[in-house]
Amino acid sequence: DIQMTQSPSSLSASVGDRVTITCQASQDISNYLNWYQQKPGKAPKLLIYDASNLETGVPSRFSGSGSGTDFTFTISSLQPEDIATYYCQQYDNLPLFGGGTKVEIK
Amino acid sequence: QVQLVQSGAEVKKPGASVKVSCKASGYTFTSYDINWVRQATGQGLEWMGWMNPNSGNTGYAQKFQGRVTMTRNTSISTAYMELSSLRSEDTAVYYCARGDEYSRLDVWGQGTTVTVSS
Numbered sequence: 001d002i003q004m005t006q007s008p009s010s011l012s013a014s015v016g017d018r019v020t021i022t023c024q025a026s027q028d029i030s031n032y033l034n035w036y037q038q039k040p041g042k043a044p045k046l047l048i049y050d051a052s053n054l055e056t057g058v059p060s061r062f063s064g065s066g067s068g069t070d071f072t073f074t075i076s077s078l079q080p081e082d083i084a085t086y087y088c089q090q091y092d093n094l095p096l097f098g099g100g101t102k103v104e105i106k
Numbered sequence: 107q108v109q110l111v112q113s114g115a116e117v118k119k120p121g122a123s124v125k126v127s128c129k130a131s132g133y134t135f136t137s138y139d140i141n142w143v144r145q146a147t148g149q150g151l152e153w154m155g156w157m158n159p160n161s162g163n164t165g166y167a168q169k170f171q172g173r174v175t176m177t178r179n180t181s182i183s184t185a186y187m188e189l190s191s192l193r194s195e196d197t198a199v200y201y202c203a204r205g206d207e208y209s210r211l212d213v214w215g216q217g218t219t220v221t222v223s224s
């Protein structure tokens with residue numbers, strides 16, 4: 001079974017900072033990776049699909065990259081409304097989520 | 107607008123079953139899969155399975171095999187997830203989500219809280 005390792009599990013950054021989250025798959029999953037944002041008490045929201053494609057309506061400060069086993073999610077300039085937990089999700093076989101990264105404001 | 111509306115909160119005793127509904131609107135129900143994802147309090151997202159509303163085909167995470175059943179009623183554009191032999195560890199918020207062939211989960215229901223307690 002494919003395992004997804006997401007890091008860090010939490011981070012604290014200042015408004016305007018560049019924030020980077022990584023997700024590593026235990027085997028090659030091509031570009032079959034999505035990224036979601038979940039705010040407290042809310043359902044997750046799709047931000048990035050196929051590793052690097054921005055979902056319609058999502059601000060351009062969010063981006064994704066990578067293929068194979070190593071993937072990166074970036075917020076280019078952290079905003080107060082970006083406080084949330086972010087999850088990667090692979091779909092090479094059956095879907096599987098990473099453990100999540102909680103992003104807080106310093 | 108495209109939306110998924112789930113049934114209300116449930117409280118069940120250990121050993122019982124729960125059936126959660128997910129009503130789709132604003133799109134052709136049979137054109138997208140319905141996935142089910144759960145989240146225990148303070149924990150991460152856990153994918154449970156998917157169903158193709160057109161064919162009725164399903165795929166379940168190994169953890170839930172034998173205990174989960176996903177069905178649909180296409181006449182009312184509604185998907186169902188039934189989980190049996192409930193235990194306290196099944197206490198969670200259960201979400202349905204629309205997915206395409208690449209499991210891009212682009213529309214989510216509001217979540218249904220299931221509490222398992224004696």
